[in-house]
Amino acid sequence: MNSFEVTGGKKLSGTIIPQGAKNEALQILSAVLLTPETVTIRNIPDILDVNLLIELLADMGVSVQRPDRHTAIFKADNVNIDYLHSPEFRNKSGRLRGSVMFAGPLLSRFKKAFIPKPGGDKIGRRRLDTHIIGFEKLGATFNYHPEDGYFHLDASNLRGTYMLLDEPSVTGTANIIMAAVLAKGTTTIYNAACEPYLQQLCKMLNRMGADISGIGSNLLTINGVDYLGGTEHGILPDMIEVGSFIGLAAMTQSNIRIQGAGIEHLGVIPDKFRQLGIQLHYEGDDIVIPEQELYEIQTFLDGSVLTIYDHPWPGFTPDLLSIVLVVATQARGSVLVHQKMFESRLFFVDKLIDMGAQIILCDPHRAAVIGLAREQRLRGITMSSPDIRAGVSLLIAALSAEGKSTIQNIEQIDRGYQYIDQRLNSLGAEIKRL
Template sequence: MNSFEVIGGKKLSGTIVPQGAKNEALQILSAVLLTPEQVTISNIPDILDVNLLIELLGDMGVEINRTDRHTASFKSAEVNIDFLHSEEFRKKGGRLRGSVMLAGPLLARFRKAFIPKPGGDKIGRRRLDTHIIGFEKLGAEFNYHPEDGYFHLDAPNLKGTYMLLDEPSVTGTANIVMAAVMAKGTTTIYNAACEPYLQQLCKMLNRMGAKISGIGSNLLTIEGVDYLGGTEHRMLPDMIEVGSFIGMAAMTQGNIRIQGAGIEHLGIIPDKFRQLGIQMQFEGDDIIIPEQETYEIQTFLDGSVLTISDHPWPGFTPDLLSIVLVVATQAKGSVLIHQKMFESRLFFVDKLIDMGAQIILCDPHRAAVIGLGREQKLRGITMSSPDIRAGVSLLIAALSAEGKSVIQNIEQIDRGYQNIDQRLVALGADIKRI
């Protein structure tokens, strides 16, 4: 098992380019199964989860031509669906929660799919109900086989229908959209997710010949078509990386330019970091975070303590709450972090408390952070990364701390951040992979 050894206290300085969006990649790569024609995708993040999905596509018989680590062409003319019911797929797919995204396109084009029990982060319950119920409403039959650990889906006749989703799940919406694009008739999805990544998927599908309207809203209308063709697609910059770098600059008193940040797609994210007192400037599509001696958390207009919580888009993404929490530890003032969607995502705060942070974990969903205002630095410790976002939050804490920190289980960080150690060394960080 690999670890990061970090000597903290270095001010980061320089320019960094965010990778392609991980959460978009898992949807877009799955969509290549919808057509026998060539689909070329650029700005692919070179990370474990995405590379594992590409490997699974290759195992299924998809022809893959990787121009470089960030560009690839896919041709799904011959697809071996039976591989999806193999022990090899169960082992690989079970490690990757994103493998569930293969079900929608497979149902649309081949009328059957298999879903292994999902893996991924240990951040609490992540239901598949939205996916399965959506497929059933389109006419798919669903059975769970405990003896092989698979969900079996059959859909000889997918038909368009109206559905009101019980939650605006991003992956659930994407999966249902991909299943519906080749169903007979019209599908209407209300309470649909409307994240930029989902908008990207819908625009790509329309270029392939789909008929999707309402993109960017929570009401999608999909007229089924008989055939989808090839296309080219470029992924957005990863908004979670952008937010991570904003927090990293503030915590280390650095001066960082985030080049090509995709500002128009960041929504409320910059405003939430401004509420923590972090200054930033926009130049074209670049974000500049200047060196700040201190940053002070705002209060609400009535003077009460600021609360930052997650919410479906265009609200604040839950993937950045861990980052906001760790950044608040060195701010002036207090903030309540309310993680509504996942009940285990705040459990990493015990490591921050061991480092000297003043945090009260109120319950599995809420943590009160009393900022130290840099009067007392965090201290380096040995710790383990429980999930992707908590792992990077602990890395940010280690970069700002006094002394040496060791972060174990960094495979979790590698799942979502490409070559993060090398990229941070280029900014002046003292970090080694051991």
């Protein structure tokens, strides 16, 4: 198991380019299964989760060429769908929740699919119900086989229908869209997720020959077509990395430029960091965060304590609440962080408390942060990364802390952030990979 040894207290400076969006990549890469023609994907993040998904595609017979680490050319003209029911696939896919995204394209094109119990972060319950119920409404049948731990799905006659999703699940919406694009008739999805990454998927599918309207709203209409062709697609900058770098600059009192941040796709993210008192401004598509001695958390207009909570798009993404919480520890003022969507994502705050932060964990979903206003620096400790987002939050805390910190289980960080130690070291950080 690898670790980071972090020497904190150093001011950073320079320009950093955000990687391609992990959450978009998992959807886009799954969509290559919908056509036997060539699909070229650019700006692929070079991270464990995405590389594992590409490896799984190759294992099931998809031709994969990698001109460089951020570009891949796929041709799914000889897919071995039965590989998905093999012990090898189960062992690999069990480490990656994104493998569930294969189900929609496979049902659409090959009329059957197998879904193992998903892996991924230990951040709480993540249901497959939205996926399965959506497939059933399109005419698929499924059975869970406890002896092999697989959902077996059959879709010999997919037909379009109206459905109201029980939750605006991003992966659930994407999976249902990919199942519906080749179904007979018209599918209407209400309460659909509408994240920029899902919009990217829909636009890509339309370039391949799909007929999807309502893109960007929570009401999607999909007219089934008979065939999808090849295309080229560029993945957006990762909004979670952009938010992480804004928080990093504030915590370490650094002057950082985030180049090519994809500002038009960030929604309320910059405004939430401004509510924490962080200064930032735009230069073209770059975000510049100036060195700031102290930042002060705003209050609501009536003077009450600020609450920041997650909500489906266009609300604030849950993936950045861990960053917000860490950044608030050194602000002046208080904030209540309310993590509504996952019940275990705030449990990493015990490490921040050990570092000297003033945090009250009210329950599994809420934490009250009393900012130290830099009157007391966080101190370096040894800790372990429980999930991707908490891991990089602890890394930010360690970079701002006094002394050395050791972060164990950094494979969790590597799952979501490419070469994060090298990229931050180029800004002046001191991170050693052990």
